[in-house]
Amino acid sequence: MTATKQKVTIKGRKDGLVFFMDDSCSFEELMADLREKIEHSHNQILSGPLIRVTIQLGKRYCSPEQMEQLTQVIRQKGNLVIHTIDSDVISKEEAYAEMLKARFSLEVRNVRNGQVIHFDGDLLLLGDVNPGAMITSTGSIFVLGHLRGIAHAGVNGDKQAIIAAASLEPTQLRIAGVISRPGEEWAEQKGSTEFAYLEEDKMIVAKMNHLMRVRPELGVKR
Numbered sequence: 444m445t446a447t448k449q450k451v452t453i454k455g456r457k458d459g460l461v462f463f464m465d466d467s468c469s470f471e472e473l474m475a476d477l478r479e480k481i482e483h484s485h486n487q488i489l490s491g492p493l494i495r496v497t498i499q500l501g502k503r504y505c506s507p508e509q510m511e512q513l514t515q516v517i518r519q520k521g522n523l524v525i526h527t528i529d530s531d532v533i534s535k536e537e538a539y540a541e542m543l544k545a546r547f548s549l550e551v552r553n554v555r556n557g558q559v560i561h562f563d564g565d566l567l568l569l570g571d572v573n574p575g576a577m578i579t580s581t582g583s584i585f586v587l588g589h590l591r592g593i594a595h596a597g598v599n600g601d602k603q604a605i606i607a608a609a610s611l612e613p614t615q616l617r618i619a620g621v622i623s624r625p626g627e628e629w630a631e632q633k634g635s636t637e638f639a640y641l642e643e644d645k646m647i648v649a650k651m652n653h654l655m656r657v658r659p660e661l662g663v664k665r
Contacts, residue, residue, distance in 0.1 A: 450476035459495030459526065462517070466501035470509055477516050496523050500530040546582065554578055554592065561598075574614060583607070583661075593617070605658060607638035607651065621646050 450473045452463040464473055496517060505513065510528070517523050546564040554560060554568070556575030565582035572578055576592035583604045584596045590608035595617035597604030602619045616623045616639050623639065623646040636651045640658065649657065 451480055453480065459497065460523070461497045461499055463499045464501060464503060464513075466503035470505070473503075474512060474516070477513065481516050481519055491522060493522050493524055495526040497526055498528045500528065500532070502531050504530070504532045548580075553588075556592075572613075580604075602641050602644075603658065603660075605638050605640045605654075605661075607636075607654070609636050611637045611639070611648065616646065618646060 448465065448468075450465045450468050452465075454461050454463065462477075464477075498513065498517075514525055514528075517525060547567060548562040548564060549567050549569070550560075550562075551569045553570040554572045554576040556573050559577045560579070562578075562580045563582075564580070565585070566578065566580040567585045567587070568578065569587045571588040572586060572590045572592040572594065574591045577595070578584060578586075578592070579595040579598050581599045582596065582601065584594050584606045586594070586606075586608040588608070589610040589612060590606075591612050591614065593615045594606045594608075594613060596606045597619040598617075600619050602621075604618055606613075606616055606618065618639065618641050621641055621644055637648050638651060638654055638657075639646055639648045641647070654661065
């Protein structure tokens with residue numbers, strides 16, 4: 444006969460007890476096993492002097508209400524003091540912050556003639572890209588300054604990437620595998636605030652107020 448897997452495993456260590464919570468069972472099963480161990484256990488480690496408790500939730504997400512239920516059951520033993528609650532699950536807010544951190548690079552600098560710099564994700568550059576300089580990124584490129592050198596966005600083939608600048612006067616623009624040169628798309632724009640994007644594998648330059656119509660997903664929080 445196969446032994447039933449424990450939903451709650453309690454282990455002692457130098458600084459107290461660790462409650463390992465199974466993250467594959469239902470919350471109701473977890474609570475039933477926890478109550479059984481707390482209310483009916485005659486284990487000496489659950490009695491006596493004050494003991495610090497660490498709760499390990501693994502990949503289980505608990506709502507605030509469920510977390511309160513867990514902690515209330517453990518606190519029935521007056522000597523058990525909950526010290527930390529660890530989880531491998533993060534909140535939506537934390538996930539979004541991590542996504543932004545991974546996706547965006549913020550640089551405050553001028554890129555000089557002869558310099559070539561590359562970034563993963565989207566690049567926000569506060570400064571100028573001078574003639575003879577080149578910036579590349581796997582995502583989009585936003586330059587809050589003069590873009591007079593070469594910019595290559597979506598270097599890994601991302602055709603949804605864009606290149607935007609406060610003053611767009613580049614030597615050359617590239618998005619994914621599409622190359623554009625001065626005298627073509629932006630010949631009459633005179634360095635105003637614009638962005639370049641691809642439409643049917645052709646590079647198009649538009650005023651910044653068209654950005655949300657062309658790439659509405661840029662303003663959506665995921």
